Each structure stands twice: as structure tokens, then as C-alpha cells.
Amino acid sequence: MKLPPHHRNGGFQNNHGDFEPKSLADVIRWRWNASRRGLPPRPTEPIPTQPADLGFIRANHGAAQQPAVTWIGHATVLAQLGGLNLLTDPVFSERASPLSFAGPKREQPPGLTLAQLPHIDAVLVSHNHYDHLDLASVRALAHQPGGSPLFVAPLGLKAWFQARGIERVVELDWWQAERLAGVDIVLVPAQHWSARGLNDRMKTLWGGFAVFAPDCQLFFAGDTGYSRDFADIRERFAERQQPHQGGSFDIALIPIGAYEPRWFMQSQHVNVEEALKIHADLGAKRSLGVHWGTFELTDEALDEPPRQLTRQRADLGLCEDEFFTLAIGETRRLPPRRV
Ligand code: ZN
Ligand code: ZN
Numbered sequence: 001m002k003l004p005p006h007h008r009n010g011g012f013q014n015n016h017g018d019f020e021p022k023s024l025a026d027v028i029r030w031r032w033n034a035s036r037r038g039l040p041p042r043p044t045e046p047i048p049t050q051p052a053d054l055g056f057i058r059a060n061h062g063a064a065q066q067p068a069v070t071w072i073g074h075a076t077v078l079a080q081l082g083g084l085n086l087l088t089d090p091v092f093s094e095r096a097s098p099l100s101f102a103g104p105k106r107e108q109p110p111g112l113t114l115a116q117l118p119h120i121d122a123v124l125v126s127h128n129h130y131d132h133l134d135l136a137s138v139r140a141l142a143h144q145p146g147g148s149p150l151f152v153a154p155l156g157l158k159a160w161f162q163a164r165g166i167e168r169v170v171e172l173d174w175w176q177a178e179r180l181a182g183v184d185i186v187l188v189p190a191q192h193w194s195a196r197g198l199n200d201r202m203k204t205l206w207g208g209f210a211v212f213a214p215d216c217q218l219f220f221a222g223d224t225g226y227s228r229d230f231a232d233i234r235e236r237f238a239e240r241q242q243p244h245q246g247g248s249f250d251i252a253l254i255p256i257g258a259y260e261p262r263w264f265m266q267s268q269h270v271n272v273e274e275a276l277k278i279h280a281d282l283g284a285k286r287s288l289g290v291h292w293g294t295f296e297l298t299d300e301a302l303d304e305p306p307r308q309l310t311r312q313r314a315d316l317g318l319c320e321d322e323f324f325t326l327a328i329g330e331t332r333r334l335p336p337r338r339v
Helices: 024-036 054-059 135-142 158-163 229-236 272-282 304-315
Strands: 068-073 076-081 084-088 122-124 150-154 169-172 177-180 183-188 208-213 216-220 251-255 287-290 331-333
Touching (some): 076 208, 084 208, 150 177, 272 287, 272 304
16 A cells, blocks of 8 residues: 555655754754854743633633633643533643643743643643643543543654553644534644654654534644645645535644744744735634743744834735734634534
């Protein structure tokens, strides 16, 4: 059987242009330049946070549910749609790192604690980088009262979960779908890579998710550079997103942070300009900017992405609701999809 082109050398490769993870020399060059120039600058404004509306969040399930997204921080979003509670890339720990005493430290607490979460039906894991796949968080979720959520992950990650005693896992290739209570969860391509150690680069797959529920269609980009993948995704789903069916994604979760310096980051992380291009390529009705404000991973200030977004959104003539950010802990209720 012929493998699809993104299956390569016992691992995986991106669709559009071969990706080489940066060399150790490049990492050293980046870090050395950053420390010499005192980067990243400290944020000039506090990252917006607010107490979560727990009453609404807990009551918002079942038939009377209103589609809503709550930003917990970084790429972690609680998405309530299709009668389900979904969680993207859950990271609740103090550090996005294999070590508890070193590595990027949380700058603000999560918008909801693990104990405050409603019962989670499914967890969408985009890839295995430490700021997206956190062992303590997925372990706690697997032991939530009422039983483990379904973990949906890219190819190669099922064994990682099972080795840690987490059994309710499906792994998907790009474009493969898992159906949960009438909601289709499809893994889609992204321009990125994977690694947890030094010898497993690109050995497990990475990606984003498209979620199709009757009341809401959600897109989650995971981590990604800019590529033609997003135009491909729009084309692939054109049949289920025609105007008479309610059109394109009701909400897209798109990363807007961790993009400087460009020579190092461009192939793996979009900047705000490229995030806006993804929004346009998908034809999404509205997008939420994530992957900022929580962990200081790169050379731009932690509070820079939303400033850029406000400026560039105005330049493009978009209104706030078309591409917005939330305070950590904040919920945005979405108009239910009309068919
Ligand atoms: Zn990543
Ligand atoms: Zn990331």
C-alpha cells in the first residue's frame, strides 16, 4: 500500500515544503542574540484576566447548550458545542517543560482550574510539544469524576497515552474523523513538527482539528506556520459548509503569539499578519487569537500579539468580533449555527 506523502522515513513531514527542525547551532544563535539584546521585553500592560463565569459554564450543557468558548490560557480553550464540552491542548501546570523546576514558567494562572472544569467529553491534542501536551494535566483529566474524556490525538501518540495508563484514546491521520455523540472531529494538516526528546523529531504527527456539530463548526489550528494547508482545508470541507448549510467555521482558534525572531520561527509559528491570512483562507466567520499571554517562549513581549491584532485588524477593515482576543477566564457566547 502506498503511504500518503506526509508519511516519511518512519515519521512525518509537512504538506507544503519540507521542514527541517532548527539545528542546535540555530537555537544557540537565537538564544545568544536574545540575551544580548535583552529580549523579550517585559510586557508594558498586564495580561487581561477575569474570573470565569462558572455558573454559565457549568449549566451550559445538553440540549439547551449555547455554543461558547472560554480561554483558559495559551492554546487551552474550553469549547462548548454540540451538547459537549471539548478542551483543546490542556496545560494547567506551572511550567511548559519536561522538568518541574526549569523551562518556560506560567505568567498567569489558568482561567479555570482543573477542579473547576465541567465534565469534559473530549480532549483535542494537536501535537506533543510541552506547551500543548502536559502529562499532569491529561492524567488529571483521565481521572475526572464520571470517567475519562476521549483523547483525540494525531498518529503515533496513542502509545504515549497508553504507556501512562490512559486508555480512552483515538489517534488520527490527517483528514481522518472520529464521531462522538453526533459530532465529527477531524484531524487536519498544519505546518509544524513534533518532538518531546532529542531523538523523536517528527516521529509522531501534528495537526489541527475541524469539529462539526449541528449548532457550531469549530476550527483549532494547533501550532502552525503559514501554508497552503488552510486553503486546502476550506476546499476539503466546502461541501459541508455551503451557504445554505450555514457557511464556514463559526469560530476558528488561531495562534497569534510566539513568532519572533522570524528567521527562526516563521516556518513553525505564524505572526499576527499570517494568523489574519489563515482567518481569511478559511473564510471563518470569527476567530479567537490564542497561544499568547501565558508562557514567554519567544522574543516578542508577552502582551505584543493583541496590540498587533488591534492595529492590523483595523488596517484590514475587520470588526472586533471577526478576530478577537479574550481575557484569560473570559467566555464568548456564539450565535448558534442556522441551517
Ligand atoms: Zn509546537
Ligand atoms: Zn506551541
